[in-house]
Amino acid sequence: MADTGRQALADHRALAEQIEQLLPIVDEIGRRLIETYESGGRLFSFGNGGSSCEAAHLAEELMGRYRRERRPLAATSLSAEASVLTCIANDYSFDEVFERQVRGLARAGDMVVGFTTSGRSTNVVRGLAAARELGATTVLFGGGDGRPAVDHADYALVVPSASAARVQEMQMLLLHVLLDPVDAWAAGETS
16 A cells, blocks of 8 residues: 555656646636636636536635635636536536536636546537637646647646546646636735
């Protein structure tokens, strides 16, 4: 067991070194998210399984607070509405659960963030494609090579690993790095 833990920690550290190259993209996304809020836009996020939890985490940190006392920022996790998800999955298909919500809620000027550890989740791909079609800014938190989801993302944070666990760990780190400047802006600490 201890060897497994040591290997997981070693893999985590090695991957953390590799994602440093994504930090400039995180900065760009942060600036774009602030612009989105300044112009009255909203953020929508989604994903499946553990990625759904990450999507919800992003939305709750924006609506509640991350580290500072500040106003709430408009953010909704489209994975969190069980009745909407099951209705769309039942009446249409599971592949449409995010696309249909994006088409009903998102508009040009919003930001839509999809989470997928593989980059291949059809419903995430379709949700991002719909958002881009509507003129929303699209962001992918992905893994592996990010394909095909990366093809529908204006900004892509693709963790170069096939391990879902390691990808999710790095995505959470990147998510927190993204939140800090947005949180500071909303608290009035930056212009």
